[in-house]
Amino acid sequence: MRLFFVKDFLDLVFPRNCLLCGRSLYDHENNLCSICKGTLPVTSYHLRPTDNDLCDKVKGLSTVGMVMAYLKFTKGGNSQKLLHQLKYRNKPQLAKELGSLYGKILNENGYSKCWDVIVPVPLHPLKQSRRGYNQSEHFGLGLSEALSLKLENGIQRRKFTETQTQKSRLERMFNMDDVFEVSNYSTLSGKSILLVDDVMTTGATLCACANVLLGNGAKNVDLVTIAAGG
Numbered sequence: 001m002r003l004f005f006v007k008d009f010l011d012l013v014f015p016r017n018c019l020l021c022g023r024s025l026y027d028h029e030n031n032l033c034s035i036c037k038g039t040l041p042v043t044s045y046h047l048r049p050t051d052n053d054l055c056d057k058v059k060g061l062s063t064v065g066m067v068m069a070y071l072k073f074t075k076g077g078n079s080q081k082l083l084h085q086l087k088y089r090n091k092p093q094l095a096k097e098l099g100s101l102y103g104k105i106l107n108e109n110g111y112s113k114c115w116d117v118i119v120p121v122p123l124h125p126l127k128q129s130r131r132g133y134n135q136s137e138h139f140g141l142g143l144s145e146a147l148s149l150k151l152e153n154g155i156q157r158r159k160f161t162e163t164q165t166q167k168s169r170l171e172r173m174f175n176m177d178d179v180f181e182v183s184n185y186s187t188l189s190g191k192s193i194l195l196v197d198d199v200m201t202t203g204a205t206l207c208a209c210a211n212v213l214l215g216n217g218a219k220n221v222d223l224v225t226i227a228a229g230g
């Protein structure tokens with residue numbers, strides 16, 4: 001009985017609301033209400049993982065295999081609102097839940113044996129300390145639980161030497177392959193890797209990471225993001 005009082009008190013002080021519609025959540029709901037969860041713009045990329053518009057986007061940038069995204073990105077839509085929550089509202093548990101939800105879909109569609117390890121795209125250390133967490137890592141953690149796969153923070157941003165920091169932003173953008181490096185060769189070489197990020201826009205960051213993995217002995221690399229398109 002006392003536990004219920006404590007819970008009611010906590011709900012009063014820290015109300016739990018749906019991050020999309022603001023409605024108060026039932027006990028069994030987390031982050032999102034059942035209605036919002038049921039109306040997320042889920043894509044069907046898992047049905048055509050090697051022949052879709054995201055594959056076209058990365059063509060010529062990297063030799064990855066499958067390319068998929070959980071949600072269709074639309075400006076002002078629910079997927080953009082979720083990405084905004086992840087970026088500016090410190091919501092690692094939301095990122096993880098999105099990973100679990102997509103992991104469940106991938107599991108049901110026979111993807112559980114496709115990969116050896118999940119690797120998230122690393123955040124710039126400055127951004128990570130400002131945000132408090134890497135949303136791609138937490139999305140990956142949700143996927144890793146649902147698919148019973150290990151997650152490895154196997155890529156890191158390279159610390160630039162004096163000469164490299166003198167390069168302009170534009171020069172560095174055209175030379176993305178310089179930005180990342182593999183932090184632990186032995187755990188990733190020969191492995192089938194699922195590389196995960198929050199959103200795919202041009203695909204340049206994901207491809208730079210994929211190329212670093214492939215260049216360091218990864219057997220193959222597939223890409224999954226929380227959202228893409230639009």
Ligand SMILES: [Zn+2]
Pocket residue numbers: 018019020021022023032033034035036037
């Ligand atoms: Zn809602």
